[in-house]
Amino acid sequence: xxxxxxxxxxxxxxxxADTVDMIELVKNQFVRARECVVEKNIEEIEVIFSTExxxxxxxxxxxxxxxxxxxxxxxxxxxxxxxxxxxxxxxxLERIGDHAESIARLMEEFHQxxxxxxxxxxxxxxxxxxxxxxxDDVSQAFEKGDTQLARHVFPKDAxxxxxxxxxxxxxxxxxRKHLDDLPYIIxxxxxxxxxxxxGDQVKNIAESxxxxxxxxxxxxxxxxxxP
Amino acid sequence: xxxxxxxxxxxxxxLYGMVTTWLGIVVLGVFLVDIFLKGVQRLSLDFxxxxxxxxxxxxxxxPAEVGTLWIFLLTALFxxxxxxxxxxxxxxxxxxxxxxxxxxxxxxxxxxxxxxxYGILGLEVFSxxxxxxxxxxxxxATLALLIFPVVVLAAREALRAVPRxxxxxxxxxxxxxxxxxxxxxxxxSFGGILTGIILALSxxxxxxxxxxxxxxxxxxxxxxxxxxxxxxxxxxQIFNWTSRPQPEFWIxxxxxxxxxxxxxxxxxxxxxxxxxxxxxxLKW
Amino acid sequence: MEKETEMVAPxxxxxxxxxxxxHVYYGDKHVIKNVSLTIPDRQVTAFIGPSGCGKSTILRxxxxxxxxxxxFRHLGAVCLNGEEIYRRSVQVEMLRRKVGMVFQKPNxxxxxxxxxxxxxxxxxxxxxxxxxxxxxxxALHQAALWEEVKDDLDKNALALSGGQQQRLCIxxxxxxxxxxxxxxxxxxxxxxxxxxxxxxxILALKKDLTVVIVxxxxxxxxxxxxxxxFFFLGELIEYGxxxxxxxxxxxxxxxxxxxxxxx
Numbered sequence: 001x002x003x004x005x006x007x008x009x010x011x012x013x014x015x016x017a018d019t020v021d022m023i024e025l026v027k028n029q030f031v032r033a034r035e036c037v038v039e040k041n042i043e044e045i046e047v048i049f050s051t052e053x054x055x056x057x058x059x060x061x062x063x064x065x066x067x068x069x070x071x072x073x074x075x076x077x078x079x080x081x082x083x084x085x086x087x088x089x090x091x092x093l094e095r096i097g098d099h100a101e102s103i104a105r106l107m108e109e110f111h112q113x114x115x116x117x118x119x120x121x122x123x124x125x126x127x128x129x130x131x132x133x134x135x136d137d138v139s140q141a142f143e144k145g146d147t148q149l150a151r152h153v154f155p156k157d158a159x160x161x162x163x164x165x166x167x168x169x170x171x172x173x174x175x176r177k178h179l180d181d182l183p184y185i186i187x188x189x190x191x192x193x194x195x196x197x198x199g200d201q202v203k204n205i206a207e208s209x210x211x212x213x214x215x216x217x218x219x220x221x222x223x224x225x226x227p
Numbered sequence: 228x229x230x231x232x233x234x235x236x237x238x239x240x241x242l243y244g245m246v247t248t249w250l251g252i253v254v255l256g257v258f259l260v261d262i263f264l265k266g267v268q269r270l271s272l273d274f275x276x277x278x279x280x281x282x283x284x285x286x287x288x289x290p291a292e293v294g295t296l297w298i299f300l301l302t303a304l305f306x307x308x309x310x311x312x313x314x315x316x317x318x319x320x321x322x323x324x325x326x327x328x329x330x331x332x333x334x335x336x337x338x339x340x341x342x343x344x345y346g347i348l349g350l351e352v353f354s355x356x357x358x359x360x361x362x363x364x365x366x367x368a369t370l371a372l373l374i375f376p377v378v379v380l381a382a383r384e385a386l387r388a389v390p391r392x393x394x395x396x397x398x399x400x401x402x403x404x405x406x407x408x409x410x411x412x413x414x415x416s417f418g419g420i421l422t423g424i425i426l427a428l429s430x431x432x433x434x435x436x437x438x439x440x441x442x443x444x445x446x447x448x449x450x451x452x453x454x455x456x457x458x459x460x461x462x463x464q465i466f467n468w469t470s471r472p473q474p475e476f477w478i479x480x481x482x483x484x485x486x487x488x489x490x491x492x493x494x495x496x497x498x499x500x501x502x503x504x505x506x507x508x509l510k511w
Numbered sequence: 512m513e514k515e516t517e518m519v520a521p522x523x524x525x526x527x528x529x530x531x532x533x534h535v536y537y538g539d540k541h542v543i544k545n546v547s548l549t550i551p552d553r554q555v556t557a558f559i560g561p562s563g564c565g566k567s568t569i570l571r572x573x574x575x576x577x578x579x580x581x582x583f584r585h586l587g588a589v590c591l592n593g594e595e596i597y598r599r600s601v602q603v604e605m606l607r608r609k610v611g612m613v614f615q616k617p618n619x620x621x622x623x624x625x626x627x628x629x630x631x632x633x634x635x636x637x638x639x640x641x642x643x644x645x646x647x648x649x650a651l652h653q654a655a656l657w658e659e660v661k662d663d664l665d666k667n668a669l670a671l672s673g674g675q676q677q678r679l680c681i682x683x684x685x686x687x688x689x690x691x692x693x694x695x696x697x698x699x700x701x702x703x704x705x706x707x708x709x710x711x712x713i714l715a716l717k718k719d720l721t722v723v724i725v726x727x728x729x730x731x732x733x734x735x736x737x738x739x740x741f742f743f744l745g746e747l748i749e750y751g752x753x754x755x756x757x758x759x760x761x762x763x764x765x766x767x768x769x770x771x772x773x774x
Binding site for chain 3: 005068
């Protein structure tokens with residue numbers, strides 16, 4: 001006799017699977033974006049554009065799933081926190097996807113003049129790596145329910161914030177050397193800003209995961225302090 | 228009314244209730260003890276297997292015993308199939324309406340008709356028209372008629388006690404009305420029906436008037452051996468002996484009363500036990 | 512593999528049961544007013560609404576259990592597999608073999624567990640012990656009761672607990688292999704754990720047959736049904752996919768009822 005499973009359990013499992021899909025989708029967008037910016041592989045730009053539509057659709061679908069679960073099953077405790085955390089996460093994921101798309105747009109226009117030295121001056125390749133690691137961290141943390149893994153993103157986000165603070169000075173230094181490069185320097189600053197925002201959003205996702213499992217609200221606390 | 232007065236009244240009622248209850252039991256007890264003391268001396272195997280005689284010491288009740296048994300069996304044979312069938316038809320198959328109510332009221336009234344009337348009816352219909360004279364058949368048929376309304380009433384009560392949900396459950400599975408009745412309702416109500424029948428029959432074996440009217444004998448020197456045989460029954464024998472002037476016969480009568488009471492108690496006891504066993508099984 | 516967004520309308524499955532402009536009267540009382548709906552095959556459809564709204568009456572139209580009520584008459588069509596079931600030529604016993612019913616208060620027969628489940632088959636003339644044994648076992652499995660009673664099928668059914676009795680009634684209904692099973696508030700007399708067991712088995716049942724369930728507990732309807740119909744004072748107010756009814760109902764009456772604003 002098969003184990004009998006309720007509609008609620010089915011729906012929660014489906015929601016989990018779909019959220020994992022969305023995180024992976026967004027992570028791959030950034031892998032492509034890094035390919036595009038750091039490896040100068042500009043074919044990826046089109047792929048990023050088309051995938052963006054899918055991400056938007058997924059956000060709507062996940063929101064609808066959450067709405068249905070709340071309306072039909074009135075979940076409590078862990079299930080409720082799970083649904084609430086997913087609702088928050090979809091917004092963040094969709095925005096992260098948006099950032100990938102706008103990076104792609106900027107590359108479309110300015111890719112010729114962005115040199116490897118310029119990128120490395122801002123630390124952009126490393127920022128990309130960190131961002132992708134962070135997305136990987138939350139993807140696994142979400143799937144396995146591993147809040148320690150989720151916490152790994154906090155120091156990485158600190159790195160992204162630091163790079164963001166330095167960007168201003170780097171930009172001014174580079175501009176003094178080659179004023180002609182200004183459009184590309186400005187583009188690079190945009191990349192840094194966006195990557196820093198992505199770091200914040202992934203951090204939000206990590207906090208949602210921790211909320212789900214530990215019922216602990218992480219916002220507005222000192223993130224580096226261990227519980 | 229204050230609480231004190233309430234409690235006082237309640238206490239008085241309790242007292243009154245106890246007195247009346249015990250009064251009934253005490254009176255019955257006194258009667259039984261009296262009969263027992265009077266009649267036990269006459270109880271013997273000779274008494275139980277002997278024939279009536281002019282001499283009270285030698286009188287036996289064998290013909291009356293056998294007669295009572297015959298009456299019991301024949302009446303049962305007549306009334307059981309008819310009574311159950313009528314009850315099932317009225318309760319399960321007939322549409323509830325004015326006709327059904329009229330029939331119900333009439334049956335209830337028939338149960339209250341004096342037994343003498345049934346005797347006269349039996350005399351006319353069974354003894355004369357059917358030509359059964361004063362045989363066991365006529366007696367049993369008359370008594371069957373007498374207890375028929377009681378059996379129908381009891382059977383209907385038993386059928387009604389089966390919850391509607393049992394019938395609905397059977398119908399919902401695709402049973403016809405007959406299948407539902409035969410397979411579920413009757414088995415479930417059987418205990419109640421049986422109890423009703425036994426009680427009705429135990430009343431029948433105590434009836435005197437109708438049998439006298441159809442011509443049951445008061446003095447008989449043979450044991451009835453067929454349904455067409457003439458007969459007598461214990462109540463009539465008792466009546467006969469108590470109307471004799473000799474007090475010795477009254478002792479004999481007391482002994483016969485003990486036997487009759489024994490039979491009645493046995494039947495009623497069986498009915499009570501059956502009802503108890505059936506209730507345990509059903510547990511509505 | 513690409514995941515489809517749900518902009519595509521789901522296919523309409525074939526209609527198993529249907530009413531068209533149904534009116535029902537008990538004597539002079541007009542209890543059901545112009546109800547038209549179709550119940551799809553192999554799905555769970557729930558009827559909800561306040562007491563006395565007629566949901567049980569409509570349920571009982573599908574297996575003609577209202578025939579036993581004094582003064583019952585109706586107008587309009589009621590169909591199973593597209594065929595009218597109130598035609599004179601329809602044998603109601605045959606209909607009930609295809610459309611089974613489970614009642615609100617468990618009503619096992621005062622017989623053994625085996626005899627209860629086998630009854631539906633016995634009255635069809637099935638007497639082969641092996642066949643009955645196999646059918647009884649399968650039905651008890653389907654009703655998630657086998658493990659609990661397999662060692663003593665001769666035990667009196669009334670000795671079982673309330674939840675077990677109700678699952679026994681479900682097994683009894685399933686033994687005749689119906690196409691549809693109608694459930695009239697099957698869990699309302701039971702404790703939460705028994706209720707949950709029954710809800711799970713309903714979900715398992717819908718793979719093989721159509722389930723229509725009347726419930727006064729709308730959360731139950733939300734948990735287990737695919738489609739929900741909301742009735743009020745004998746009228747069908749709204750009917751659609753359950754998720755739609757509970758997230759964005761079209762009628763204000765529906766919204767008020769599911770939000771608990773009635774009475």
